[in-house]
Amino acid sequence: MVDDTGKQAAARVAGRMRVPDDGYPTAPVERIASLNPAQRAAVGFGIEAQRGGEQRHPPLLVIAGAGSGKTSTLAHRVAQLIDCGAEPTRLLLLTFSRRAADEMSRRVGRLLGRRAAGTPPLPWAGTFHGIAARLLREYAARIGIDPAFSIHDRQDSADLLNLARHGLGFSARAKRFPLKGTCLAIYSAVLNTQVALGEVLQTSFPWCAEWQAELKSLFREYVRSKQAQQVLDYDDLLLYWAQMVGEGELGREIGGRFSHVLVDEYQDTNRLQAAILLGMKPDGNGLTVVGDDAQSIYAFRGATVRNILDFPQHFEPPAQVLTLDRNYRSTQPILDAANRVIALAQERFTKDLWSERRTGEKPWLVAVRDEADQATYVVEQVLARREAGLRLKSQAVLFRTAQHSVRIEIELRRRNIPFVKFGGLRFLEAAHVKDVLAILRWGQNPRDRMAGFRAMQLVAGIGPKSASRVLDHIASAAPACLLLDEQPVAEAARPAWREFAALVADCGPARTPWPTACERVCRWYQEQIDRLHEDPLPRQADIEQLALIAATYPNAERFLTELTLDPPAASSDEAGPPLLDEDYLILSTIHSAKGQEWTAVFVLNAVDGCIPSDMATGSTAALEEERRLLYVAMTRARTHLELILPQRFHVTQQPAHGDRHVHAARTRFIPHALLPDYEQLSWPPPAFVVAPANPHARQQVFDLTARMRAMWE
Structure with a gap:
């Protein structure tokens, strides 16, 4: 529901509208005419008195329902701020993709009546991570980092973490230590959720809980390595920004650079991102966030619905909440069903x-x-x-x-x-599915070097060098003399190798009947999946599906052929x-x-x-x-x-x-x-077949109920 304050703000803004001679509206009259009352209230709230100097602009939360014109409303609010005197260089607009930021800037330019070439710049429109990188370079000297720091992507970060993992000897443990991808996922979860390592392990990575002490020392070494090399990873950008604005004087200085901070898709923010906003605008002055608690679905990325649910209470007095509830997408029967589903939510x-x-x-x-x-x-x-x-x-x-x-x-x-x-x-492109198919293909054709190279490295202790050496031996051996379990592998890997060699041999033509051979491979792979992947549970389901699909084919050759005729794009x-x-x-x-x-x-x-x-x-x-x-x-x-x-x-x-x-x-x-x-x-509709009545047929009557009783007499 739109409150009176928002209606009054929209009305006062509407009273100052004009259209320029060039036909492009530069004042609000034409711009907001197409908006509904709730949208106009959100656009005009708290900015009617901006002309004539800096004013207080109370914090605003816009709850924008699905299909309610959220992006248009936010773009209109930015344009309204600029029209009422805000400097574009003092507006910070945060989105979750560069494309969204660019599109917002274009929309604002069109709304303000400038053609594309003359669109007023929004130099501080971007993603959280992009804006963080710019600010960190500006303030690098004051926070103890080199302004020429490098930024690692996820793969670079995983490789650097793996070097620390090897350097500490964790990769040589008798019991399997989490792989680099898993370690990075744990590290990232701790930072973005701001939850203790032990709690993250118990809730999200229980199979790694026994390594808590080792992981803590690994992350300490990883941070030391990054600092020694003057690199920041993806998570560091947010972490350093949050720490920087958490320093009282520095936080006030950075927050003071921006008269307004506007955030899109606020329900998708994590605790670090919320801390950044509160550090820059602790009293909420000039802070506008737009989102929908009913569409908060990215907890697996560290997002928390608590950010949007608790937003109003972070300030005194509480932030104003305006709601956009008119949907421009769906029919009312669809909305009625969706409304009643979400109405059963415990908190919203x-x-x-x-x-x-x-x-x-x-x-x-x-x-x-x-x-x-x-x-x-x-x-x-x-x-x-x-x-x-x-x-x-x-x-x-x-x-x-x-x-x-x-x-x-x-x-x-x-x-x-x-x-x-x-x-x-796509299902057939997933790494774990390709792994299983590689074993089956190699069993069918031991001369398939690509399948063998991939399949062998699934065995603990077998790396690229060992796999290449085995493939060379196989290539030079006569077909009848091929003994896979006697191939040259490291002695420590030999027990696992012999089990794997027997598995591959059973996949060969005229050996184990189909689809039993595939079922055995799938069972073996599922036993390895925790070691091979950081997210084993969903991958287990894929392997189970693959076994079911294989059972619908008459033989391995048909199965492998039909699944590879149309290669992935x-x-x-x-x-x-x-x-x-x-x-x-x-x-x-x-x-x-x-x-x-x-x-x-x-x-x-x-x-x-x-x-x-x-x-x-x-x-x-x-x-x-x-x-x-x-x-x-x-x-x-x-x-x-x-x-x-x-x-x-x-x-x-x-x-x-x-x-x-x-x-x-x-x-x-x-x-x-x-x-x-x-x-x-x-579906399909039941098909009832009713036999035609035959009045001349003699019908016998059987008292089966008596027979059932007699069984126990």
Whole structure:
């Protein structure tokens, strides 16, 4: 609800509006005419008295619901500040991507009536990390660092951490010590969440908890190495900035450089970023943050919803809270369903999204038998909507984690339907899946040097040199004389090598029947996965899926051939689109879909164990984030929303072609009381066959109930 203060501010600003002779509005009248009352209140709050000198500008929190025009509102507020006398060089605008900062600057320029070439600069618009790097170079001499410091990316940081790891002898321990990637993830989590190392280990990395003392000494050596080499890593940029503004006099000096600090997507900030803002503006003067607590879904990156929930109480008097609740994206039936899902949250800023698109179909809850039927149903619906005139690009399939799209991807490939996947690699591009396929390929063809080189390095104690030496021996040996377990490897690695050699031999032609050979490889790899990867749990699920898929093929050759006929197009978190002029379906994790919208949206696996994830049921905070994740997925849809509910999931630890399965319940976030918000259907529709009545047939009557009783007499 918009308060009277905001309405009065908007009205006073509106009274000073004018249009210049060149036709481009430089005063607010034309600019804010298209905004709704809540947006105008947010644009004008606290800045009506700025002309005539520095004034106090109370802290402002704008709760911007999904599809409510958040970006436009923030750009209008920046333009309004400049129009009312604020110097662009004294405005600090913080976003989460450089593209967002550039787009905001362009919008502000257009709103102020300057053509692109004459757009007033916003020199301090950028990401938290980009602005941090600039400030640290300016103040380097005063905080004890070299202004010519280098910045390491994640790979550089992991390599430097690995050097410290080797130097301290941790890589030579009898028990496996966490790999460099895991160590860096732990280090980053401690800094960004501002939580003690022991607590981070217990909650997020329990398999590393026994190494707490060693990790602490490793991080101490890592910091010493960075300082000796005058380098900062990605996390250091925020850490140094927070420490710098935490020094009273220096913090006031840096905060005083900016009359206004404006932050986009505040719900995605971590504790370090919140500390930076409070260090620069401890009284909140000139501080505006925009976000939506209902869309806080990045805890795995260190973000915390507490930042936005607690923001008003950091100041005295509390910060003003204004709400944008008009949605310009979805139909009202979709918003009604989403509103009622998020209304069950334990703590939130109250808002109910509404739309002028009052009519439309309710969201669908579609029950299917299993994941195979889910894939078939979704693909058929996508094609049906395409035939009805809705382009593939206007449709999206969303899922909780990347492996949930495996069946969909295979079905799309089978039907030759182009698609782009956002959020995680395509299934067949993931490193752990490629590892398993490399073992299978090498077992099928020992002369496949690339497969062998990758597969051998999965064995503890086997590195590139040992792998190359073994491959050279194999290349020079006669086929009948190849004895893999007798190849030259280090003595310490020989027990693990012999186990691996037997595994590879069993994958050969005419050895272990298919798909038992694949199941054995998958089991072996799952035993190694903690050692090989820092995030083993989601990768375990991918390997289980691979075993299920393998069981649907008659032999290894067919399986490997069909999975490699269409090689991956890219190896980044965006799988890469087909040709730019080609239509293609969107596949996306819900995390990657945030900020996007499509006419039709399908949400896969809307069942307990998937949404919420079974790994998130251990704490209330994690469950609440899962609720927000479903809300984000639902509010991506403009017109059509379908939530798919597979009724059973096959168990992978079973003999080939088994039918062990578990039944799944509808997500707990849509309890029975909310079902009137949805259309419910089952697919495929049940087919009842009724035999024609035959009045001349003699019908026998059997008293089976008496027979059952007689068994126990």
